Amino acid sequence: MLRDPKYNKGLAFTEKERDAHYLRGLLPPAVSTQQLQEKKLMNTLRQYQVPLQKYMALTELQERNRKLFYKLLIDNVEELLPIVYTPTVGEACQKFGSIFRRPQGLYISLKEKGKILEVLKNWPERSIQVIVVTDGERILGLGDLGCQGMGIPVGKLALYTALGGIRPSACLPITIDVGTNNEQLLNDEFYIGLRQRRATGQEYYELVREFMTAVKQNYGENVLVQFEDFANHNAFELLAKYRTTHLVFNDDIQGTASVVLAGVVAALKLIGGNLADHTFLFLGAGEAGTGIAELIALEISKKTKTPLEETRKKIWLVDSKGLIVSSRKESLQHFKKPWAHEHEPVKDLLGAVKAIKPTVLIGSSGVGRTFTKEVVEAVTSCNEKPLIMALSNPTSQSECTAEEAYTWSKGRAIFASGSPFDPFKYEGKVFVPGQANNAYIFPGFGLGVVISGAIRVHDDMLLAASEALACQVSQENYDKGLIYPPFSNIRKISAHIAANVAAKAYELGLATRLPRPENLVKYAESCMYSPIYRNYR
Ligand SMILES: O=C([O-])CC(=O)C(=O)O
Numbered sequence: 135m136l137r138d139p140k141y142n143k144g145l146a147f148t149e150k151e152r153d154a155h156y157l158r159g160l161l162p163p164a165v166s167t168q169q170l171q172e173k174k175l176m177n178t179l180r181q182y183q184v185p186l187q188k189y190m191a192l193t194e195l196q197e198r199n200r201k202l203f204y205k206l207l208i209d210n211v212e213e214l215l216p217i218v219y220t221p222t223v224g225e226a227c228q229k230f231g232s233i234f235r236r237p238q239g240l241y242i243s244l245k246e247k248g249k250i251l252e253v254l255k256n257w258p259e260r261s262i263q264v265i266v267v268t269d270g271e272r273i274l275g276l277g278d279l280g281c282q283g284m285g286i287p288v289g290k291l292a293l294y295t296a297l298g299g300i301r302p303s304a305c306l307p308i309t310i311d312v313g314t315n316n317e318q319l320l321n322d323e324f325y326i327g328l329r330q331r332r333a334t335g336q337e338y339y340e341l342v343r344e345f346m347t348a349v350k351q352n353y354g355e356n357v358l359v360q361f362e363d364f365a366n367h368n369a370f371e372l373l374a375k376y377r378t379t380h381l382v383f384n385d386d387i388q389g390t391a392s393v394v395l396a397g398v399v400a401a402l403k404l405i406g407g408n409l410a411d412h413t414f415l416f417l418g419a420g421e422a423g424t425g426i427a428e429l430i431a432l433e434i435s436k437k438t439k440t441p442l443e444e445t446r447k448k449i450w451l452v453d454s455k456g457l458i459v460s461s462r463k464e465s466l467q468h469f470k471k472p473w474a475h476e477h478e479p480v481k482d483l484l485g486a487v488k489a490i491k492p493t494v495l496i497g498s499s500g501v502g503r504t505f506t507k508e509v510v511e512a513v514t515s516c517n518e519k520p521l522i523m524a525l526s527n528p529t530s531q532s533e534c535t536a537e538e539a540y541t542w543s544k545g546r547a548i549f550a551s552g553s554p555f556d557p558f559k560y561e562g563k564v565f566v567p568g569q570a571n572n573a574y575i576f577p578g579f580g581l582g583v584v585i586s587g588a589i590r591v592h593d594d595m596l597l598a599a600s601e602a603l604a605c606q607v608s609q610e611n612y613d614k615g616l617i618y619p620p621f622s623n624i625r626k627i628s629a630h631i632a633a634n635v636a637a638k639a640y641e642l643g644l645a646t647r648l649p650r651p652e653n654l655v656k657y658a659e660s661c662m663y664s665p666i667y668r669n670y671r
């Protein structure tokens with residue numbers, strides 16, 4: 135019991151438990167409470183100056199005393215989210231080889247080809263509800279980190295439990311290692327992954343196919359597989375391939391889309407108009423950019439009963455070659471083609487802002503510092519209150535900082551970003567930037583899928599999640615310029631998201647948990663994992 139993080143309570147084992155379970159002498163005499171343990175650990179964590187040290191201390195706690203880890207995370211979510219998650223998790227992945235101690239998650243490499251089902255059976259837990267899987271090729275905006283991408287599924291699943299209430303033993307982090315093209319890692323003596331260049335094409339797709347088949351065979355129809363931080367070229371293809379046969383969700387395409395749509399809808403209270411009245415310009419036409427664009431177009435199409443082909447015309451995307459326009463159609467990757475509207479070529483973002491005059495500017499390119507002073511001033515010059523979203527992660531890749539957005543727009547911008555920024559005081563007024571991160575959506579979304587026993591993910595379920603999130607923004611939040619509710623209420627928010635997603639799954643006939651619970655919010659809450667110690671008799 136002391137050595138298994140699932141049962142360990144450390145000094146909080148009571149006298150009775152120490153007697154009943156042969157723990158006498160294995161612990162010092164003092165008996166603590168979970169509350170006191172929490173206080174002690176938070177004191178310790180706050181003494182570390184370096185975020186990565188906090189990350190390592192939390193990882194150790196997770197591996198030592200699971201309930202206490204989640205208690206800390208749930209009670210101190212705003213303080214600890216930037217540690218177990220973006221941005222620190224990015225640095226942890228970069229240094230994963232050096233900080234690696236105890237393995238977390240399941241590693242499936244090319245060496246396991248033909249044996250993936252056996253590998254899944256090696257995982258000690260049997261009843262899995264959510265898998266987060268990466269192949270490490272595009273970790274946040276940090277690029278190819280190969281096998282070291284494991285930090286991401288581990289971090290995402292910690293949030294599934296802390297924010298969404300999925301039981302930790304029902305969560306399975308997986309990294310598929312097909313090699314890496316990161317030269318630095320290939321030459322790093324501490325690298326933990328396969329030391330070869332990435333397998334591609336048939337070899338790659340066959341390994342993923344074996345994995346997807348084994349998952350279904352081992353866990354059945356109801357396990358949610360979340361694809362995370364795959365490179366564009368594979369992300370779209372895998373989602374298209376498996377969404378009709380498996381319960382899959384791509385967080386970077388669909389989760390990000392849902393959270394950004396929620397923020398934009400909430401922002402309408404501040405910037406005015408309906409969704410259909412706005413003009414959107416994206417920098418970045420990959421998973422996040424095209425995913426968000428498509429969901430916004432879908433929402434407008436449903437609300438205004440206008441064909442999707444029409445509603446897409448209010449949305450413009452810029453990639454590394456400039457504005458995406460119809461004259462470029464031949465050379466465009468397939469996921470960019472729907473956005474190639476009629477327009478003369480424009481070579482860069484600043485030119486595009488001047489030509490398109492967007493009311494909403496969204497950065498999703500993974501490249502930092504691209505919303506320059508000129509760009510922010512240009513978008514401010516054509517709007518009373520421009521909505522600016524700098525989504526790229528981690529902080530180093532953010533298109534601009536909160537300070538820059540507020541200063542360059544002279545306090546007029548409504549700003550949100552993928553990575554967290556502190557509030558900023560401009561001319562006596564405090565502006566609080568929102569965090570437009572898929573962390574708001576995926577935990578509640580997953581909970582909704584799990585409690586309804588949904589067997590597929592439908593776009594309408596993403597819209598349902600988005601709507602539920604937007605409804606949680608209060609007047610008090612708006613007064614501070616926030617377009618997302620604070621993370622401190624996240625479990626309540628997740629219950630509402632879960633309920634709306636589950637309701638949609640039932641409505642669409644995709645739910646298998648019957649009968650449908652009457653009050654889905656209450657039901658979602660009642661299903662959530664509790665980090666409170668249990669008594670052992
Ligand atoms: O992990 C995050 O913070 C958001 C995300 O999915 C990404 O940037 O790829």
Ligand SMILES: [Mg+2]
Nearest residue numbers: 362363385386
């Ligand atoms: Mg991601």
